[in-house]
Amino acid sequence: MHEWTSDFPEELLSRLHGEATVGVLTGAGISAASGVPTFRGKDGLWKQYRPEELATPQAFARDPATVWEWYGWRRDLIREARPNAAHHALARLARHVRRLAIITQNVDGLHQRAALPDDVEVIELHGSIWTIRCTQCGREREDRSTGPRPPTLPHCDCGALERPGVVWFGEMLPNREIERAHRVASSCDAFLVVGTSSVVHPAAGLSQVALYSRAYVVEFNLEATPASGHVHLAVAGPCEQTLPALVDRLGQTAS
Numbered sequence: 001m002h003e004w005t006s007d008f009p010e011e012l013l014s015r016l017h018g019e020a021t022v023g024v025l026t027g028a029g030i031s032a033a034s035g036v037p038t039f040r041g042k043d044g045l046w047k048q049y050r051p052e053e054l055a056t057p058q059a060f061a062r063d064p065a066t067v068w069e070w071y072g073w074r075r076d077l078i079r080e081a082r083p084n085a086a087h088h089a090l091a092r093l094a095r096h097v098r099r100l101a102i103i104t105q106n107v108d109g110l111h112q113r114a115a116l117p118d119d120v121e122v123i124e125l126h127g128s129i130w131t132i133r134c135t136q137c138g139r140e141r142e143d144r145s146t147g148p149r150p151p152t153l154p155h156c157d158c159g160a161l162e163r164p165g166v167v168w169f170g171e172m173l174p175n176r177e178i179e180r181a182h183r184v185a186s187s188c189d190a191f192l193v194v195g196t197s198s199v200v201h202p203a204a205g206l207s208q209v210a211l212y213s214r215a216y217v218v219e220f221n222l223e224a225t226p227a228s229g230h231v232h233l234a235v236a237g238p239c240e241q242t243l244p245a246l247v248d249r250l251g252q253t254a255s
């Protein structure tokens, strides 16, 4: 069902036509070239912690200061980061097709900073690092400051401790976002899976939703993942190179 390739077969190019609806699922690999560490790559560690140990409600209940310190460290990295050629390639791809929707597991907001056309929908499955949520009353607020710094932790007007407005392991994804993501995956002509290890559910299940809904599914990654076995095509290489190459190729066929 798939072969690693460095070229783009007609079957893919023909699916990315002017009337096509395209869904894209992105993961940490699309922001790697912007200097934002991936979760499971070699640079995925922070101090002696693995993300899975920090991105949980239990870790926050046990040691909110350490979890806030990790998010403050990531905020600083992300604030300095710029969208890379992969983010910009998706913005360019939107101009070749009728509708493009981006479903991202990333909380860095880099897609929205890549000059996307207004009609491109970005669905943040796991929330945003710039949102802060009250642990009691649930009030959410945008906060782009240098972030709470231990030992002073943010508290809501109601007096309760505030947490990062993201989805942690063991937590349900927001209904609205997962329903919108399912709608995109089940109604698109082509579904691109970019820079994700496809191990975290329910996001990782979206490529199969697309497949069962007869979309042409393409994976862009450096290496094989659990999704590789069921995609139509796997494009090997750094997505900051392969995605721009795909859009350049579309430009050639369009002219």
Ligand code: BV8
Binding pocket: 026, 027, 028, 029, 030, 032, 033, 038, 039, 040, 041, 044, 055, 105, 106, 107, 126, 166, 167, 168, 169, 170, 171, 172, 173, 194, 195, 196, 197, 198, 199, 200, 201, 202, 220, 221, 222, 223, 225, 237, 238, 239, 240
């Ligand atoms: C849920 C927080 C219902 C925000 C994240 C047992 C108990 C409890 C739950 C579970 C369980 N078993 C399974 C589960 C479900 C669990 C899960 O899937 N666990 C996995 C690890 C087995 N899922 C959940 O808990 C979800 N909620 O299911 O609720 C429920 C409730 C209770 C009990 C059961 C079920 C919530 C999942 C959300 C977790 N929050 N982030 C934050 O701080 O960021 S997930 C975290 O992983 C990030 O969001 C990240 O985006 C996501 C996925 O990782 P990737 O994005 O794929 O990044 P990764 O580093 O893994 O891979 C990078 C890839 O890019 C690699 O493939 C690499 O090769 C590639 N790459 C690198 N550079 C490039 C590149 N590719 C191309 N070009 C490059 N240049």
Ligand code: ZN
Binding pocket: 134, 135, 136, 137, 138, 139, 156, 157, 158, 159, 160
């Ligand atoms: Zn509150």
